[in-house]
Amino acid sequence: AQLVESGGGLVQPGGSLRLSCAASGFAFSRYAMSWHRQAPGKERELVAAISSAGGNTNYADSVKGRFTISRDNAKNTVYLQMNNLKPEDTAVYYCNKNPPNRAYWGQGTQVTVSS
Secondary structure, three states, rough: EEEEOOOOOEEEEOOOOOEEEEEOOOOOHHHHEEEEOOOOOOOOOEEEOOOOOOOOOOOOOOOOEEEEEEOOOOEEEEEEEOOOHHHOOOEEEEEEOOOOOOHHHOOOEEEEEOO
């Protein structure tokens, strides 16, 4: 089983990015999924989660109204649309099942918000 994140990069404050997480090796559509992030010197934190069918989502207070999690079960992919990015959003972003499974942490994708 594998999760591969992509879509990160360098963006100016106020900009947008869309992260993708491609899943393989397990029955993706049966599992709730989540996005997490870890900034330098800080613990990894939950950013957003989505139910298996996509009907229910929840977000960390710090990203509500700016980030949107979604999924395409036909493509075994979960997305994180990030708008109005702030410097404090700078981190490595990871996807995982929800609740997270330690065996599924991947390499993550770096998001840097800076002018």
